[in-house]
Amino acid sequence: MTPSVPTPLAARTPPLAEPSAWHEISLTVNGRPVTAQVESRLLLSDFLRDRLGLTGTHVGCEHGVCGACTVLVDDEPVRTCLILAVQCRGTEIRTVEGLAPGDAPLTSVQQAFHECHGMQCGFCTPGFVMTTTALTEQSDRPDGEQVADALSGHLCRCTGYRNIRRAVCRALDERFGE
Amino acid sequence: MKPSSFDYTAPSTVGEAVALLADEEREAKVVAGGQSLIPMLNMRLARPEVLVDITRIPELGRLHVDAEGNLRIGAAVRQARAAADPALRDGWPLLAAAIERIGHPQIRNRGTVCGSLAHHDPAAELPTAALALDARFVITGPRGTRTVTAEDFFVATFSTAVEADELLTEVVFPPLPADHGWAFEELTRRHGDFATVGVAVVLERSPGTGTVRTARVVFSGAAPVPVRLVATENALVGSDAGGQALAAAAGTVLAGLAPSDDIHATAEYRREGAAHLLVRACTTAWERC
Ligand SMILES: Cc1cc2nc3c(=O)[nH]c(=O)nc-3n(C[C@H](O)[C@H](O)[C@H](O)COP(=O)(O)OP(=O)(O)OC[C@H]3O[C@@H](n4cnc5c(N)ncnc54)[C@H](O)[C@@H]3O)c2cc1C
Ligand code: FES
Ligand code: FES
Numbered sequence: 001m002t003p004s005v006p007t008p009l010a011a012r013t014p015p016l017a018e019p020s021a022w023h024e025i026s027l028t029v030n031g032r033p034v035t036a037q038v039e040s041r042l043l044l045s046d047f048l049r050d051r052l053g054l055t056g057t058h059v060g061c062e063h064g065v066c067g068a069c070t071v072l073v074d075d076e077p078v079r080t081c082l083i084l085a086v087q088c089r090g091t092e093i094r095t096v097e098g099l100a101p102g103d104a105p106l107t108s109v110q111q112a113f114h115e116c117h118g119m120q121c122g123f124c125t126p127g128f129v130m131t132t133t134a135l136t137e138q139s140d141r142p143d144g145e146q147v148a149d150a151l152s153g154h155l156c157r158c159t160g161y162r163n164i165r166r167a168v169c170r171a172l173d174e175r176f177g178e
Numbered sequence: 179m180k181p182s183s184f185d186y187t188a189p190s191t192v193g194e195a196v197a198l199l200a201d202e203e204r205e206a207k208v209v210a211g212g213q214s215l216i217p218m219l220n221m222r223l224a225r226p227e228v229l230v231d232i233t234r235i236p237e238l239g240r241l242h243v244d245a246e247g248n249l250r251i252g253a254a255v256r257q258a259r260a261a262a263d264p265a266l267r268d269g270w271p272l273l274a275a276a277i278e279r280i281g282h283p284q285i286r287n288r289g290t291v292c293g294s295l296a297h298h299d300p301a302a303e304l305p306t307a308a309l310a311l312d313a314r315f316v317i318t319g320p321r322g323t324r325t326v327t328a329e330d331f332f333v334a335t336f337s338t339a340v341e342a343d344e345l346l347t348e349v350v351f352p353p354l355p356a357d358h359g360w361a362f363e364e365l366t367r368r369h370g371d372f373a374t375v376g377v378a379v380v381l382e383r384s385p386g387t388g389t390v391r392t393a394r395v396v397f398s399g400a401a402p403v404p405v406r407l408v409a410t411e412n413a414l415v416g417s418d419a420g421g422q423a424l425a426a427a428a429g430t431v432l433a434g435l436a437p438s439d440d441i442h443a444t445a446e447y448r449r450e451g452a453a454h455l456l457v458r459a460c461t462t463a464w465e466r467c
Binding site for chain 1 (some may be wrong): 179180181183184185186188209212213217219220229231233258278281282283284285287288332367369370398443
């Protein structure tokens, strides 16, 4: 007996509970234009991870507390779990994947986290790296208080923050001089 | 968790936004920065049928000083942008200090000044700063536009004078007297957390005499709305803001504040904390006069 070929399962779009709506959005992600249909309630974090496959943006708490989902929207670090994808029409988004794409060398921020061992499990790392990237892009060097303020927007459950702080200081030294 | 489904719309004028909010068919809610609303949607504590995104309305994106010297902040102005504005930092530094204590830069990059005021968490910084600075609130709805004072704006926890079919379009801060000093102090468990109790103080010095001419003292975290303590202000007016006057003023705080116990602190702890903060804040404010 020849084995029967399984019939493919028909995937379909689930019906939506009313009211809802789909929107066409166009934006730029890591320098590349993206156009997509999104449901109103789709969070930016889920759009990046599930729809674009950019899973470097991590999702921890989904209510804005942990910072793991931080990316740069128009060059500013923000929580992707507290933004709807539809709100991002026309914006420019950078995720951790965009920092050193393909074989490109690591950015100085990534290198500093690597050298200072600013991570253990790495779950919180993309968020820290994106916030630190924004700090290095300011026109003036941020003072100690500003650095503490920015880092306090991220939780790390593994490392204690010493090595993360060292990494951030190293990245800032590199950018602004010691 | 994920939000339940809703419709989303981003009108380009205040008129359109108000029409959407006034639609009786569907329950609509304003979204500005989303930094308080989206966590509530994610946890399904709120289930509006339509979100009206007001951040694409050009006229709400203005922050400026008008001809009478008032600082006017539109509903789409983000906290980070406001706190970085040179005119705001120069003329209303208490406001900049209050904003800088909101969460973290990542939150302030999205959250709006008016959104925090409309949300009205009793532990939030901006409602207290707004009452201390005698702000006025411009509210637009299907019945037209009205202006309310800070005293009338904050009604109860998460409740303000803005009705469900209305929009807070602008908050207006009058100019401050020349010879004034200010301070904003908080008792928090961790940097960036909501405060257990906080105080905003504005002292005006009488030219020449070296005594306090007027005082405004407002506490956060001590009641469902920001609390202005007139007895404390009276204890300060006419004094030299020295040790004895401050001790007397602290006494009025212990007698006048009636916070409640909650999971974060007992009422007694809050009251004592508030009295200590007052002394510290008045000292700083007087040094800045
Ligand atoms: C991790 C974290 C920490 C935080 N820490 C603090 C803190 O220390 N102190 C603090 O004060 N806040 C804190 N917040 C809250 C934050 O400041 C919010 O930005 C702010 O309270 C709401 O502003 P928004 O523009 O994001 O409003 P949204 O979330 O968009 O809206 C909040 C509410 O106000 C209504 N609303 C908004 N704008 C208007 C308007 N113009 N007219 C009528 N209604 C309106 C909405 O319908 C909604 O009900 C924190 C938030 C997070 C996620
Ligand atoms: S997942 Fe967004 S802040 Fe935690
Ligand atoms: S390295 Fe594991 S959470 Fe930060």
